[in-house]
Amino acid sequence: MSELHKFLFDGMPVRCMIVRLTDSWQEILARRAGNSATGAYPPPVAELLGEMTAAATLMQSNIKFNGALILQIFGDGPVKIAVAEVMPDLSLRATAKVVGELAADARLPDMVNVTNKGRCAITLDPKSRVPGQQPYQGVVPLFGDQYEKLDKLSDVLQHYMLQSEQLDTTLVLAADDKVAAGLLIQRLPVKGEGNLEGTSQRDQDQSNEDQIGLNEDYNRISILASSLTRDELLTLDIDTILRRLFWEEKLLRFEPQAGLLGPHFACTCGRERVANMIRSLGVEEADSILAERGDIEVGCDFCGKQYRFDAVDAAQIFREPGDQLPASPVVQ
Secondary structure, eight states, rough: OOOOEEEEESSSSSEEEEEESSHHHHHHHHHHHHHHHTOOHHHHHHHHHHHHHHHHHHHHHHHHHEEEEEEEEEEEEEEEEEEEEEEEEEEEEEEEOSSSSOOOOOOOHHHHOOOSSSSSEEEEESSSSTTTTOOEEEEEBBOOOOSSOOOOOOOOOOHHHHHHHOOOEEEEEOSSSEEEEEEEEEEEOSSSSGOOOOOOHHHHHHHHHTTTTTOOEEEEEEEEHHTHHHHHHHHHHHHHHHHHHHHHOOOOEOEEEEEEESSSEEEOOHHHHHHHHHHHHOOOHHHHHHHHHHHHHEEEETTEEEEEOOOHHHHHHHOOTTTOOOOOOOOO
16 A cells, blocks of 8 residues: 655654555556557656656655645657646646657656756646636756756756755655655755744745755765665665664654555546536537547546547537527437
């Protein structure tokens, strides 16, 4: 069962999270493999998408945002876009669009950053938007300070966290066809919620930025966390990982989150949302599709569910409020 664990290092400004996606991750892969139009993800794409899903789960749990956290990687390689979305209740889904051939050992630059124009975007879409409110989105390139291509998703996200929050962050990510897992270590803000009174946001940000790379406790724990190998993260249970890495540290552990209270697969697609998409195409485009194919069929990229709209359904979508369709002699 997929699970999320949270910890604090006693007496230190450092927090830790570990996520292991098992059943939820396997469901994402199985639904993709069962889609006759696409087939299974190539192994490098599955690995990238698994790391993204684990990372998005850690970030959503870290900020406790009341809305969708959407992590996207896009660029000019054979993987046009990869998306992982996690909701406040830790329900999650993920998908990727692959348009070209991939080598078996393809890495991040080969997939989405061939000419160094790839981007990583993190979008926070509020659950209940007020009129005029737009989602927040932060975008960073897939290269470092010297324009060098970054080989690992963890490096991209650590760079993002440093820029957006001015907080030191260490990420270890791994995925295969059974498990997608991640370990996050982060230095806590210099000024906590209890002592913000009279302190401007600008001063808080400056204080956090001034401490980047200087906290000895964080630096020591970060080095320990970075020693965790891919195989260890994928195969060891949480207690064994903590014992191997932090056996000299005193950890304060929170209740693990699992089952419906933890990370779990769920898709937010629905017939009404698909109808809205068809409505956005316009009557002429919808009629053209109906004339050519006889119906409009839309498949969800995330879960694979197919939605079919015939001519009567389409007319219902475009009718004006209060209009009534003529009764049909056919029992639906």
